[in-house]
Amino acid sequence: MTDAALADPAPRPALGEVAVQITGMNKWYGQFHVLRDINLTVMRGERIVICGPSGSGKSTLIRCINRLEEHQSGRIVVDGTELTSNLKNIDKVRSEVGMVFQHFNLFPHLTVLENCTLAPIWVRKVPKREAEETAMHFLRKVRIPEQANKYPGQLSGGQQQRVAIARSLCMRPKIMLFDEPTSALDPEMIKEVLDTMIELAQEGMTMLCVTHEMGFARQVADRVIFMDQGQIVEQNEPEAFFNNPQSERTKLFLSQILGH
Amino acid sequence: MSDTHARTVAFSRDTMLPPVPPPVRETGAVRWLRENLLGGPLNVALTVLSLVAIWWALSGFLPWAWRGIWDASSLTECRARRDELYGPGVPAACWAIIAERWPQLVFGFYPQSGYWRPPVALAVFLVAVMPVLFPSLPRRMLWLLPPAPFVIYWLLWGGSLWGPATVAAGFALGWGVWLLARRGGAGAGLALAAGVAAAALWWWWIAGPLAGTLARGVPLALQPVLSKDMGGFTLSFVIGLSAIVLSLPLGVLLALARRSEMPIISTVAVVYIEIIRGVPLIVWLFTAQLLLNYFLPRGTNFDLMLRVIIMVTLFAAAYLAEVIRGGLAALPKGQFEAADALGLGYWQSMRLVVLPQALKISIPGIVNTFIGLFKDTTLVAFIGMFDPIGLTGSIRATTAWNGIYWEPYVFIAIVFFVVCYAMSRYSIWLERRLEREHRPAT
Numbered sequence: 078m079t080d081a082a083l084a085d086p087a088p089r090p091a092l093g094e095v096a097v098q099i100t101g102m103n104k105w106y107g108q109f110h111v112l113r114d115i116n117l118t119v120m121r122g123e124r125i126v127i128c129g130p131s132g133s134g135k136s137t138l139i140r141c142i143n144r145l146e147e148h149q150s151g152r153i154v155v156d157g158t159e160l161t162s163n164l165k166n167i168d169k170v171r172s173e174v175g176m177v178f179q180h181f182n183l184f185p186h187l188t189v190l191e192n193c194t195l196a197p198i199w200v201r202k203v204p205k206r207e208a209e210e211t212a213m214h215f216l217r218k219v220r221i222p223e224q225a226n227k228y229p230g231q232l233s234g235g236q237q238q239r240v241a242i243a244r245s246l247c248m249r250p251k252i253m254l255f256d257e258p259t260s261a262l263d264p265e266m267i268k269e270v271l272d273t274m275i276e277l278a279q280e281g282m283t284m285l286c287v288t289h290e291m292g293f294a295r296q297v298a299d300r301v302i303f304m305d306q307g308q309i310v311e312q313n314e315p316e317a318f319f320n321n322p323q324s325e326r327t328k329l330f331l332s333q334i335l336g337h
Numbered sequence: 338m339s340d341t342h343a344r345t346v347a348f349s350r351d352t353m354l355p356p357v358p359p360p361v362r363e364t365g366a367v368r369w370l371r372e373n374l375l376g377g378p379l380n381v382a383l384t385v386l387s388l389v390a391i392w393w394a395l396s397g398f399l400p401w402a403w404r405g406i407w408d409a410s411s412l413t414e415c416r417a418r419r420d421e422l423y424g425p426g427v428p429a430a431c432w433a434i435i436a437e438r439w440p441q442l443v444f445g446f447y448p449q450s451g452y453w454r455p456p457v458a459l460a461v462f463l464v465a466v467m468p469v470l471f472p473s474l475p476r477r478m479l480w481l482l483p484p485a486p487f488v489i490y491w492l493l494w495g496g497s498l499w500g501p502a503t504v505a506a507g508f509a510l511g512w513g514v515w516l517l518a519r520r521g522g523a524g525a526g527l528a529l530a531a532g533v534a535a536a537a538l539w540w541w542w543i544a545g546p547l548a549g550t551l552a553r554g555v556p557l558a559l560q561p562v563l564s565k566d567m568g569g570f571t572l573s574f575v576i577g578l579s580a581i582v583l584s585l586p587l588g589v590l591l592a593l594a595r596r597s598e599m600p601i602i603s604t605v606a607v608v609y610i611e612i613i614r615g616v617p618l619i620v621w622l623f624t625a626q627l628l629l630n631y632f633l634p635r636g637t638n639f640d641l642m643l644r645v646i647i648m649v650t651l652f653a654a655a656y657l658a659e660v661i662r663g664g665l666a667a668l669p670k671g672q673f674e675a676a677d678a679l680g681l682g683y684w685q686s687m688r689l690v691v692l693p694q695a696l697k698i699s700i701p702g703i704v705n706t707f708i709g710l711f712k713d714t715t716l717v718a719f720i721g722m723f724d725p726i727g728l729t730g731s732i733r734a735t736t737a738w739n740g741i742y743w744e745p746y747v748f749i750a751i752v753f754f755v756v757c758y759a760m761s762r763y764s765i766w767l768e769r770r771l772e773r774e775h776r777p778a779t
Contacts, residue, residue, distance in 0.1 A: 145674055172680030182675035186693050186771075195689060196679035248679060 094121040095154075096252055096283045097142060102151030104137065111137055113307045115151070119252075124284045126294040126315075129304035130330060135287045138304070139254045142285065143174045156251055172200050175245030179257040181237045183229035189216070189240050190225040193247045201248065208247070215243040219273050235266030239273055246277075253277065255286040289334060295319065303327050397428070402747075405430035410437060411737035434741055435748050438732055442745070445568015445723050451495070451560060455571045458492040461485055462578060470763065483508075493567070493575065495559035499548040507544055511536030564642035568723030570752060576642070576724075577711040580649040584710070585703070587650065588657025589696075593687060595662055606658070613655035619716050621648045626720040645717055653710045660702035664695035697771050704764035708757045715753075725749045 097119040104112040112134050119125055127135045140146040141153060144160050144167045153160045155170045184192050193212035197203040203211070216222045219239035221232075229237055238258055245253060255274065259267045271293050278284055278297040288294070294301050294315055301318040303311045303326075311318070311327045319335075322328045374384045404423060409415040415431035423429055435442070444452055465485035468478035487501040515532030523531065552558065567575065594606035613621075625644040668691060676686035696703070718727035729745045732738050 143678055145677060168680055168682065171678060174678075176675075176678040178671060178675065178678075180669075180671050182669075182671035184672065184675070184690055184694075186697070196681060199685050199689065200680040200682075244679070 095119070096121045096123070096156060097285070098152070098154045099142075100152045102141065102148050102153060104134075104141065104146065104148045111307050112141070112148070115309060117302070117309065119283065119285065121251075122281045122283055123299045124278045124282075124297050125286070125300050125302060126298040127285065127287045127302045127304060128289060128291075128294070128330075128334075129310075133304040134307040135304045136256050139256060139285050139287055142252075142254060143171050143176055145176075168200075172196075172248060173250055174252045174254060175248060175250035176254045177238070177241050177245055177256065177258045179260050181229070181234070181241045181261075183237055183241055183244070185229050188226050188228055189221070189232070192229065192240060193244045196244075197247050212243070212247050215246045216240070218246070218276075219243045220269075233266060234262045235269045238262065238266075238270045242270075242273055242277070252283045252285070255284065255288065257287050257289070259288065259290060291319070291335060303330065305330070401428045402430050404428070405432040405744075407432050407436055409433035412739065412741050413737075430744055430747075431741060432744055432748075434732070434738055434744050438728075438738075438745075441732070442569045442725055442728060442748070444571050445728065446566040447562060447568070447571060448560060448566070451562060454492045454495070454559065454562075455574075458489045459574060461488050461492065466582075470767075491559065493562065493571075494564075495561040497548065497552040498557040498559075499551040499555075503544040503548040503551075504540065507536045507539040510539050564640050567642065569725055569728055572642075572717070572722060572724045573711075573714045576646055576649060576714045576717065579646045580653055580710055580714075581707050583646075583650040584653035584657055587654035588661055589692065591654055591658035592661035592665060595658060596665055610655045610658055613652055614659075618649070618652050618713055619719060621652055622716055622720050624648070641720075641722070645720070645722070649710060649714065653706060656706045656709075657703060660699050660706060661695060663702065664697075664699035665691065667698050668694055697768075700764050700768050700771075704760055708760055711757060711760075712753060725752075 095118060097117070099115050099117040102112060102115040103110070115138060117138075127138065129135050137146055141148050141160075142155060147162075148160075156173050158166050158170050158173075160166060160170060183189075184195070187195065190209060190212055193216065194205065194208040197208040197211065198205055213222055213225065216225055219242055221236055221239055221243075224232055224236060224240070229240065232240065242258075258274070259270050262270060267290070271290060274284075274286070274293065275297055286293070286298075298315045300312055301315050302309055303318070303322075303324075305326050311322065311324050313323075318327075319331065322331055373380075375381055404419070404427070406415045406418050406422075406429060409418055409431065410433070412431060412434075415433055419427065419429045419431075440449070440452065444455060447455065462485065465481045468474045468476065469482070484505060487505040491498055491501045511532040514535040515528050518528035518531045519525075591606050591610060594602050595610065597603045597606070622645060625648040626641065629639065629644055672690055672694065673686065676690040681689065715724055715726045717724050718730070721727070723731065725745075726749065729749070732745065733741060
C-alpha cells in the first residue's frame with residue numbers, strides 16, 4: 078500500500094450528509110439531571126468545538142456519542158446507526174468513532190506500535206503486517222515514528238497524546254471525539270497536540286472537540302457550542318460567537334476565560 | 338565570587354556543572370554497616386543482642402545436624418553408633434531415616450519398577466510450562482502445552498497410552514469443529530455448541546472402542562498404578578501443581594464474574610467466594626472424602642485423589658479471585674474506556690488490555706496464594722492419604738523407627754522451603770522484568 082493511498086482517513090465528503098443526529102436526549106445520574114433535552118445535528122466534515130464551565134455536561138455529551146455513557150431518553154443516531162442497548166450497534170458505532178481522552182489512556186503494557194495495531198488487528202481483522210504499515214503511516218503523520226517501539230511511559234505527555242490520536246486514526250474512523258485533549262498537558266506541549274488536531278481538521282475529518290483552547294476554536298471550528306447546566310445555551314459560528322455572544326451566561330463565561 | 342556578585346539579585350549561569358560522584362564515606366559496605374548496625378548506642382546494643390540470639394539458636398541445632406548419622410537401619414542402631422562416635426547422650430541427628438526411607442518419602446507406595454515415571458512426568462510438566470513462565474522462549478514451544486496433561490496422566494497412572502490419546506483427540510476434534518464453524522460464518526454460540534457436541538459424540542461413541550482396537554494392535558502400555566499407591570512428595574506435587582494450574586483460570590473467571598454488571602452472575606460469584614473462603618480447607622477435604630459419595634449418583638466411584646484436587650482447586654480459586662479482583666480494581670477506569678472506545682469486545686478487552694495489567698499487579702498475591710496452596714497439600718494427611726507428613730506417621734509405626742520425630746520433619750520442611758522459595762524468587766524476577774518493560778501510565 079502506498080503512502081498516497083493512506084493519506085487521508087476519508088476524502089472530504091460532500092456536505093449535507095448527517096454524521097451525528099441527537100434529538101430530545103436526556104440523561105440522569107441517579108436523580109441528577111445531567112443532560113437536558115439536547116438537540117444537535119453534526120454534518121459530515123463539520124468541526125465542532127464544545128465549551129462551557131466544568132460540570133456543564135460537555136464531556137458527558139460526547140461520551141454519549143460512543144456510548145461510554147448511556148442516555149435515558151431521546152435518540153442518538155451516529156452514521157446511520159441508532160444507539161440503543163443493542164450491543165452489535167454499539168460495537169459498530171465504536172469502531173467508526175475515534176476518541177481521544179484527557180488522560181491519553183494508552184495501554185502501558187504495549188509498545189506505541191502495539192497500541193496502534195491492537196484494535197485494527199482484533200476488531201477489523203486486518204493482517205498484522207498491514208496494520209503495522211498503517212500504524213507507521215499515522216505515527217509519521219503525528220511526527221513520532223521514531224518512538225514506535227517504546228512504551229507509553231517513556232514518552233512525554235504531548236507525545237503520548239499524539240500516539241493516542243494516531244491510535245484512533247488507525248481504525249480509520251469517520252468521526253473523531255476529543256475530550257479535553259490538552260487539559261492534562263504542560264503548556265509547552267499543548268501546541269504540538271493542537272497542531273496535529275488542526276492538520277486533521279484541515280483534511281476534512283468530522284470532529285467534536287471539548288476544549289478550552291479558544292484559539293483552536295477560532296481557527297478551525299465551523300461551529301462553537303456553549304453548554305451550561307446540562308443544556309446547549311448558545312451555538313454559532315466562531316466569529317459571531319466570540320465577537321457577539323447573545324446570552325448573558327455566554328458573555329460571563331467568555332469574559333472569564335478570555336479576560337486573563 | 339566577588340563581593341559585587343553576591344549582592345546583586347540578577348544572576349545568570351555561564352557554565353553548567355558536570356555531575357560528580359558522591360564522597361566515599363557515603364557509599365558501599367562501610368556506609369551500610371555504619372548506618373544499619375552501628376548507628377548509635379541503641380543500634381550497637383541491638384546488633385550485639387541479635388548476634389547472641391542467633392548464636393543461641395544455632396549452637397544447639399548446627400552441631401546436632403552436623404554430627405548426624407547417615408548409615409543405620411533403625412533408631413536403636415543410630416543411637417548405638419552415636420554413643421560409639423561421640424559418647425553417650427551427645428545430641429546427634431539420625432539422618433539415616435531419610436537415606437533408608439528415601440524412596441518411600443519421594444514415591445509413597447508407587448511400584449518400584451516405575452520409579453522413573455513421576456520424575457519424568459515432572460520434567461514434562463516443567464518443559465511444558467517453561468514458555469509460559471519465560472516469555473523470552475520461542476512462542477512455538479507453547480504447542481507443548483496442550484498434549485502435556487495427557488502425557489503426564491499416562492506416565493503417572495499408566496495403562497494404555499490410547500486411553501488418554503483418544504480423550505485428547507476428542508478435544509482436538511471439538512476445537513477443529515469450532516474453528517471450521519467460525520470460519521464458515523457461524524455465530525460464537527453455535528460454533529461452541531457444535532464443537533462441544535462433536536467432542537461429546539466422539540468420547541461417547543468412538544473413543545472407547547477406538548482406544549481398545551488401537552491397544553490390541555499397538556500395545557503401548559505402562560503398568561497401571563492406583564491413586565492410593567501414590568504418596569510422599571509425588572502426591573504433594575501432583576495435588577499441588579494440578580491445583581495451581583487449574584485454579585488460576587477459575588480464579589480469573591470468578592474475579593471477572595464478581596465485577597460483572599449482570600447481578601445474577603456477580604451474586605453467584607460472591608456467594609461462592611464467601612462460602613468457600615469462610616470454611617476451613619480441612620472441612621472441605623473431609624467433605625471430599627466422606628460427603629461427596631452421598632451426593633454423587635450411586636455407582637459413580639470418584640477417585641479420592643481427584644476429589645481432593647478438585648476441592649483444593651475450588652478453594653484456591655476463591656482466594657485467587659479476591660487477589661485478582663484487587664488487581665482489576667487498581668486499573669484506572671480509562672483503560673476500560675479506551676478499550677471500549679476502540680470497539681474491542683468484552684472478552685477481547687479483558688484478554689488484551691485488562692488482564693495483562695491486572696494480573697501483573699496481582700503477581701505477589703497470586704504467588705502468595707500458590708505457596709499457601711502448596712503447603713496446604715500436607716493437610717491431606719488427615720484424610721488418610723500418604724503425603725510426606727502422613728508417611729512419617731506410618732514410618733514411626735514400624736519398630737525400627739519408633740520414636741523419631743525431628744529428622745523427617747526437618748527434611749520435609751527443607752524440601753517445602755526450597756520449592757516455595759523458588760516460587761517466590763520467580764515471582765520477584767517476573768515482577769522486575771515486567772516493571773522494566775511496562776512503564777506505569779502517567
